[in-house]
Amino acid sequence: MAVTVKTFASTSEAAGALSADRGARYLGGGTLVMRALNEGDVSVSTVIRASDQALTRIDASGPRVTLGAGITFAKILAERDLGFLHAPARSIGGPAVRNMGTVGGNLFAPSPYGDFTVALLALDATVAVQGGFGTRDIAIEEFLQARERQAGTLVLSVSCARPASADAFRYHKVARIKPKGGSVITLAAHLPISGGRIAGARIALGSMAPTQIRARAAERVLEGRSLDAATIAAAASAVTEGTSPFDNALGSAWYRREIAGVHLRRLLSGQE
Amino acid sequence: MAKTALQFRHNGRDVAIFVDGGTNLLVALRELIGDMTPKFGCGQGGCGTCSVLIDGELHLSCLTLAETVAGRSVETLDGLKQGPNLHPLQRAFADNFAAQCGYCTPGMLMAAKALLDRNPQPSRAEVVEAISGNICRCTGYEPIIDAILAASGGRASA
Numbered sequence: 542m543a544v545t546v547k548t549f550a551s552t553s554e555a556a557g558a559l560s561a562d563r564g565a566r567y568l569g570g571g572t573l574v575m576r577a578l579n580e581g582d583v584s585v586s587t588v589i590r591a592s593d594q595a596l597t598r599i600d601a602s603g604p605r606v607t608l609g610a611g612i613t614f615a616k617i618l619a620e621r622d623l624g625f626l627h628a629p630a631r632s633i634g635g636p637a638v639r640n641m642g643t644v645g646g647n648l649f650a651p652s653p654y655g656d657f658t659v660a661l662l663a664l665d666a667t668v669a670v671q672g673g674f675g676t677r678d679i680a681i682e683e684f685l686q687a688r689e690r691q692a693g694t695l696v697l698s699v700s701c702a703r704p705a706s707a708d709a710f711r712y713h714k715v716a717r718i719k720p721k722g723g724s725v726i727t728l729a730a731h732l733p734i735s736g737g738r739i740a741g742a743r744i745a746l747g748s749m750a751p752t753q754i755r756a757r758a759a760e761r762v763l764e765g766r767s768l769d770a771a772t773i774a775a776a777a778s779a780v781t782e783g784t785s786p787f788d789n790a791l792g793s794a795w796y797r798r799e800i801a802g803v804h805l806r807r808l809l810s811g812q813e
Numbered sequence: 814m815a816k817t818a819l820q821f822r823h824n825g826r827d828v829a830i831f832v833d834g835g836t837n838l839l840v841a842l843r844e845l846i847g848d849m850t851p852k853f854g855c856g857q858g859g860c861g862t863c864s865v866l867i868d869g870e871l872h873l874s875c876l877t878l879a880e881t882v883a884g885r886s887v888e889t890l891d892g893l894k895q896g897p898n899l900h901p902l903q904r905a906f907a908d909n910f911a912a913q914c915g916y917c918t919p920g921m922l923m924a925a926k927a928l929l930d931r932n933p934q935p936s937r938a939e940v941v942e943a944i945s946g947n948i949c950r951c952t953g954y955e956p957i958i959d960a961i962l963a964a965s966g967g968r969a970s971a
Contacts, residue, residue: 544835546817546880568878572858575876578835579856588835588878615870635946636924637864637871721945 555591560673570641610645629660653723662745663729758782777802824892850890861947909960913951
């Protein structure tokens with residue numbers, strides 16, 4: 542089971558090593574890669590690490606927030622300027638997992654995990670990655686759609702615009718075990734209001750498809766409307782359109798489809 | 814496969830070992846150092862019985878690559894004992910019947926220590942949150958919560 546561990550000072554060297562070796566995986570907080578090693582996953586032959594300080598930098602002072610990929614959920618919770626991300630960060634694991642798990646790793650966490658990424662998807666985040674040929678920015682939705690092919694790229698940071706008001710961004714994770722537990726479904730909504738109407742609605746769902754997805758039909762219902770009971774009801778009934786939930790030990794596909802609209806209605810009407 | 818030399822502080826004492834690539838901290842502690850207090854439960858980060866403090870922060874040793882603790886301080890349950898005396902948390906666990914089968918106890922005690930080191934007078938809700946990553950299949954958690962509150966000087970009804 543022994544694997545080769547390679548630690549690099551710079552992200553460019555780490556990215557080069559990662560893209561050059563199909564059996565290489567980047568080790569962030571360890572909650573995914575070490576788990577794979579403990580389970581005897583033979584597809585991992587090399588573990589790559591980078592000690593670059595840039596990976597643990599937070600820029601939360603301005604209207605646009607940038608989080609280094611190595612930022613843990615505990616760090617987010619300790620940062621007062623990141624209050625809008627506290628609910629998703631707190632919904633992950635217990636204290637030990639929050640001291641270990643990182644923003645970058647969460648992008649790769651399969652359902653029923655990856656809750657923080659649901660929040661980032663609703664916030665239209667940008668993912669900065671470094672491949673063998675340099676760095677580039679990818680919209681998070683595009684990143685998630687091609688997640689299977691991202692294993693050879695190194696995530697450097699994620700960034701998103703700060704919501705205009707606390708009310709504009711809402712998040713709720715449905716779990717059977719409280720305060721900790723895998724997601725039955727996870728919902729995040731970003732509803733900027735302009736002149737009393739929603740402009741740029743984003744609804745993101747976790748555990749409703751193989752990766753985190755946007756509920757585009759619900760977004761279309763909300764766009765340009767005011768957030769009244771009729772609009773909320775219409776969005777709730779459209780929320781499962783285009784989703785492909787699955788059965789697992791936490792819930793069946795049927796159950797997920799049944800509750801998605803209920804929880805979206807509650808989330809949008811301020812009940813959870 | 815070449816082994817990597819690793820030095821760190823283990824319960825206040827410097828230790829040096831050689832680890833295989835990919836070895837997790839739990840295996841290093843149990844098999845190479847002989848500290849059997851952190852337990853192997855799930856190996857997935859779900860149960861918390863392997864919890865240790867790394868530089869005072871609660872971590873899961875089974876999901877920690879051993880070589881990432883180079884030069885750092887690792888505290889396990891074994892470091893809690895003070896000569897023949899039990900640590901106040903251990904005493905409170907015994908007095909409140911907080912251990913039944915005992916398998917979760919090392920992780921529970923370390924999670925409780927991480928809480929009390931940071932917050933000596935926690936509320937009941939803070940205690941529940943602090944041990945939320947640790948699974949106990951015997952007690953129903955109430956005696957554990959009571960024990961941690963008792964050790965902090967608080968009352969179970971807080």
